[in-house]
Amino acid sequence: MAFLGIDHPLIAVRDLDKAIETFRSLGFFIAPPGQHPWGTSTALALFNHQILEIVSIGDASLLDRYETGGFRFGRHVEEFLEKSEGVALTALFTEDAEEAEAQLAARGISCTGTIDFGRDIVCGDGKPDRTKTTLKMFRNDAMPRLSVFACQQHRRDLLEFPDRMAHPNGAHGFAAATIVAKGKAPVLDWLTRIHDVSATTDAEGFDSVETINGHWRIVTPQQFRSIYGADLPDGFLAEGPRIAALDVRVRDLAAVSGLPITTEISKIGGITMRFVHSGKQI
Template sequence: MAFLGIDHPLIAVRDLDQAIETYRSLGFFIAPPGQHPWGTSTALALFRHQILEIVSIGDASLLDGYEAGSFRFGRHVEGFLEKSEGVALTALFTEDAGEAEAQLAARGIPCTGTINFGRDVVRANGQPDRTKTTLKVFHNDTMPRLSVFACQQHRRDLLEFPDRMTHPNGAHGFAAATIVAEDKAPVLDWLTRVHDVSATTDAEGFDSVETTNGHWRIVDPSQFHSIYGADLPDDFLADGPRIAALDVRVSDFDAVNGVPVTTEMSKLGGIAMRFVGSRKHA
């Protein structure tokens, strides 16, 4: 049975090594970096059914590979990095990518294209194995940074290793991804259709779209500043609405004091972040 929850916003950065160092300094366990077959390099902080993923350009000669309809994943990331760092698009968790495609098509959101890929890995017992992943891309032409893709990890057992999911800061996933928009109506329309729910308000009174794994918070620039105390760059909304912050769930709220990690978005790759207290689920 398919479901769509926030899995991993892709935080695109120009200097992956520096970003890894920064996130490790905040108490995230970042696994050794790897590379997608379409040329983007990637580093992950793993949670259950969610990932904090940082991407950059690894091998520019591969960026035109794995074309999905009119969509080239590597070029999409490259295009946004030419303008600014930040979230380029977001993966949504699904257990059945084909069913997710059918569900969104029924709601008037056609699939742009499909990507199937895998990589060779070695299990803890020394045995070779191979991951298998299916992506169904749903590109938003008018709000490109809010494009999403349904991500089915057929071999999640080769990704969610317990020793890589324990973070010194106690993080265990995302409570919310905050989108900034001058006009919130198109954003709410897009996300309510993607998730097949009605818009609501979150516990802090902001416009919200609930998913099965965290919620989208939609705010205007002044509301964003009131939440995170961060100043948006002057050209932040040049490409339309986009994710500006992540709320990270931690089981030991006192350990991180419940305050924003930083109000300087450039330090985290074009986003703000705050820790929020939340009991860890099994």
């Protein structure tokens, strides 16, 4: 079984308020926005051990904070947004960040650096508490849009509140994240080494890498168009392979049949999306 799973792709957008409105119109419960200590603003749709996270630039004066191994999280998002919206990098679920680093090192993937952070909160009963999160960054210089980080939420109980995980559209996580690449081999090598599995094909016959939380689907631009009916914007792959779509699991496809899903990538934060359940999609 793969040690790491898809936790939360970070969808970088230029206008956070507009993006929140868009995702709420698609039936997601989006919690009130907050801010990372490195200056990016953030809004979340929470699932069990997965998150749909939207990020933007909140306080540009903080973007150089929390530098690790030459990597600055805030600057990475800023540089991505200078070119386009979309998934800037992806968090991978782990319950042991140190073990994740050790396992990836054994497979020839070096940790760029570590970020530890937390924030003070007030719980529903009025008592103060503090979150604690450890990030292990794994930058891919050849394919920067596929950089990842292992994310250990030490206090997941302070994140996954049941009332914030009940979405009007019935969403309960990601079935797949679809990567578009002109050449699949480097992507498959990167992902199979991260997850310590062999590549396979998914139920629709496309190249796939399974994780404990959904799977990566790797497709060509032509295959992407056949799946989603969407055209990639000009220059979409200028900096190499990247995530272009998310498949979101829902409990009842009938409940989402009238939602305003669009095939225009520019309309949903630089990605497209479909709802899936029991091998069906919409």
